[in-house]
Amino acid sequence: MSYCLTINPAISNRKTFVSETKRITFNINFVLYLSIVLTLVFLLTYIFQIQTIIKEKYLIESYKKSIEKYRGEIGMLEINLLSSNSLENFEEKAKEYNFVKIDKIKYLPIPKEYLVRQ
Numbered sequence: 001m002s003y004c005l006t007i008n009p010a011i012s013n014r015k016t017f018v019s020e021t022k023r024i025t026f027n028i029n030f031v032l033y034l035s036i037v038l039t040l041v042f043l044l045t046y047i048f049q050i051q052t053i054i055k056e057k058y059l060i061e062s063y064k065k066s067i068e069k070y071r072g073e074i075g076m077l078e079i080n081l082l083s084s085n086s087l088e089n090f091e092e093k094a095k096e097y098n099f100v101k102i103d104k105i106k107y108l109p110i111p112k113e114y115l116v117r118q
Contacts (some may be wrong), residue, residue, distance in 0.1 A: 083089070
C-alpha cells in the first residue's frame with residue numbers, strides 16, 4: 001500500500017490519505033472538537049460518580065453509627081429484662097397485681113371416652 005499526503009496551503013487543517021481502495025479525509029478541527037467533547041463528557045461522568053460514592057459512603061457511616069447506638073440500647077434493655085425476670089422481682093410483681101398463693105389444686109375430671117387410646 002502506498003499512502004500519499006496531500007497538503008493544500010489554502011486549507012491547512014485538512015489532511016488526505018490516499019490508499020489503493022478509497023480516499024480518507026479528516027478534518028483536524030473535527031477531531032479536536034470531538035476529543036474536547038468526549039473529555040468533558042468523561043469528566044462530568046467522573047464527577048457524578050465521585051459524588052454518588054461520597055454520598056453512599058456518608059450514608060453507610062451514618063447507618064453504622066445508628067447501629068452502634070441501637071446496639072447499646074438493646075444491651076441496656078437486655079440487662080433490664082434479665083434483672084426484671086429474677087425471682088425476687090417476680091414475687092414483687094405478683095404482690096403488686098394482688099396474686100394469691102394457691103394451696104390446693106383441683107383438676108377437672110375428663111371422661112375416659114374423650115381420652116386418646118394407644
